[in-house]
Amino acid sequence: xxGLVSVKDAEISGKRVLVRVDFNVPLEVVSGKxxxxxxxxxxxxxxxxxxxxxxxxxxxxxITHVGRxxxxxxxDLRIAPIAQHLQTLAPYSEIELxxxxxxxxxxxxxxxxxxxxxxxxGDIYVNEAFSVSHRADASxxxxxxxxxxxxxxxxxxxxxRISEALTPPQPALAIIGxxxxxxxxxxxxxxVPQYSEILLAGALANDLLKARGLPVGASLISSGTVPxxxxxxxxxxxxTDVVVAVDSTARMTNTGDVRQNERIxxxxxxxxxxxxxxxxxxxxxxxxxxxxxxxxxxxKATDALAEILTSASCRALIGGGDTGAALSKFSFDPAxxxxxxxxGAMLQLLADGxxxxxxxxxxxx
Numbered sequence: 001x002x003g004l005v006s007v008k009d010a011e012i013s014g015k016r017v018l019v020r021v022d023f024n025v026p027l028e029v030v031s032g033k034x035x036x037x038x039x040x041x042x043x044x045x046x047x048x049x050x051x052x053x054x055x056x057x058x059x060x061x062x063i064t065h066v067g068r069x070x071x072x073x074x075x076d077l078r079i080a081p082i083a084q085h086l087q088t089l090a091p092y093s094e095i096e097l098x099x100x101x102x103x104x105x106x107x108x109x110x111x112x113x114x115x116x117x118x119x120x121x122g123d124i125y126v127n128e129a130f131s132v133s134h135r136a137d138a139s140x141x142x143x144x145x146x147x148x149x150x151x152x153x154x155x156x157x158x159x160x161r162i163s164e165a166l167t168p169p170q171p172a173l174a175i176i177g178x179x180x181x182x183x184x185x186x187x188x189x190x191x192v193p194q195y196s197e198i199l200l201a202g203a204l205a206n207d208l209l210k211a212r213g214l215p216v217g218a219s220l221i222s223s224g225t226v227p228x229x230x231x232x233x234x235x236x237x238x239x240t241d242v243v244v245a246v247d248s249t250a251r252m253t254n255t256g257d258v259r260q261n262e263r264i265x266x267x268x269x270x271x272x273x274x275x276x277x278x279x280x281x282x283x284x285x286x287x288x289x290x291x292x293x294x295x296x297x298x299x300k301a302t303d304a305l306a307e308i309l310t311s312a313s314c315r316a317l318i319g320g321g322d323t324g325a326a327l328s329k330f331s332f333d334p335a336x337x338x339x340x341x342x343x344g345a346m347l348q349l350l351a352d353g354x355x356x357x358x359x360x361x362x363x364x365x
Contacts, residue, residue: 003362004159007048007126007150012055018122018147019052020139021045022129022341023064023082023097034081039089040324041131042082044341046090048128048152053092061121062086062097063139064129071105107138115142128152130159131342133357134349141360149361154341159358161338162349165317168284171196175275175305177289178320179203181222187351188230191286198236199275201291206264208238214255217244217262241268243298250298266292272301276308285309286350288319288343290326302326310337319346 023045026037036042052060067077083097098121101107106114115138119125125147127133133140133155143149151159172195176184181204191198200208203220210216211226230236241254244262252268267275272291279285291305292298303326309316310332318327320343327339340346349355 004151004156004358005149005361006156007051007152010124010126010148010150012052012057012124014056014058015123016059016061016121017052017057017124017126018061018063018118018143019045019048019126019152020129020143021062021064022131023062023079023086024066024132025082027066027076027081029076034076034078036081036085038325039085040328041341042086042089044154045128045152048126048154049090049092049095051153052126053090053094057094059122060092060095062095063101063118063121064097065102065107065132065137065139066100067102069100069102071102071108073103074100077103101137101139108135110136110138110142112138112142112145114138116146119143119146122147125149126152127357127361128155130155130340130357131345133355134342134345136356140357144360151361157338158340158342158346159349161317162340162346164315165284165286165350166190166194166353168194168286169315170284171282172284172286173278173282173314174198175285175287175289175291176200176204177202177291177323179220179222181207181226182224184347185227185230187347188236190351192230192233192235195235195286196282197278199278200236200238201267202289202293204289205238205267208236209255209264212238214238215258215260216264217258217260219258219262219264239267239271240274241270242266243268243292243301265296266298267301269301272304276305279305279308279314280312282312282314285312285314285316287316287323288347290320290322294322294326299326303329306330317346319343 027034206219211231242264243266290302306326310330316337319340324339
């Protein structure tokens with residue numbers, strides 16, 4: 001993207017390099033000890049850390065947040081277990097990982113004095129936290145005002161691969177899940193002219209079904225309404241059959257046969273087959289969000305589509321934690337299928353064409 005300068009173009013030797021990373025990884029307490037459940041975000045930063053080490057950085061100071069401590073120190077959200085794990089992936093003596101940024105309320109308030117305190121830790125700044133660069137926090141947009149600033153290796157790759165999805169090769173297919181239609185509306189309006197079809201799943205599909213006069217029972221729906229222009233645009237495709245549930249009892253049925261007390265929890269087998277064929281025929285697939293309530297065990301359709309995608313020939317951009325987890329169950333070529341580290345940041349970059357973190361780097365370039 002024009003205006004971004006890569007860390008590969010920075011003078012590193014002998015410098016203190018302040019790196020904003022996103023090590024906000026899921027932690028579980030096992031036998032009284034915090035254990036990292038998924039270290040993919042940590043691994044995504046390793047190429048930049050290795051590059052800085054090999055180029056002779058005097059010190060590599062890493063700053064990150066973990067969880068939502070709301071400006072207070074929370075024992076279960078301390079950095080220590082992450083720092084220990086990082087040493088197994090990037091065992092460089094010059095690396096120092098600072099304590100959780102969000103223990104200080106000034107981080108999320110984008111306090112200028114706090115940004116200056118952080119900037120004083122380094123001679124140059126590198127943003128390797130694409131996944132939080134849609135947040136106007138002090139460590140994202142404040143620090144670049146005070147230091148020469150660069151995009152990390154993974155950050156640059158994220159921007160390039162996501163930008164490709166704005167002008168995709170044809171035929172292009174989008175699969176968009178999740179909830180809150182009103183937040184996804186700008187994205188859908190942006191995608192409609194560029195994509196052959198947009199397949200809606202999750203609560204978004206519930207909103208479209210309702211807007212088209214079909215029953216949704218007790219399913220999760222948005223508080224707003226679907227604009228008429230989108231509701232009548234049949235490039236936006238809804239499921240033809242769904243899985244519905246009442247308590248622990250589930251059944252599969254056509255979309256017009258959802259009973260008043262039932263919740264839609266996934267797309268059905270017929271829809272999965274139809275959408276799988278669309279994936280196989282596509283030149284490009286953009287996919288964000290599972291097709292069902294993945295965290296409640298309704299994973300069948302999402303995993304089936306993930307397997308089809310990994311064996312197809314199309315290029316693909318994947319966002320969202322559950323979607324990425326589904327893809328990661330299967331082997332694939334990362335040059336063809338790219339899993340973004342940030343679902344929310346990815347969607348905002350697609351909708352707006354930029355992010356606060358990108359603009360902050362461009363101002364210093």
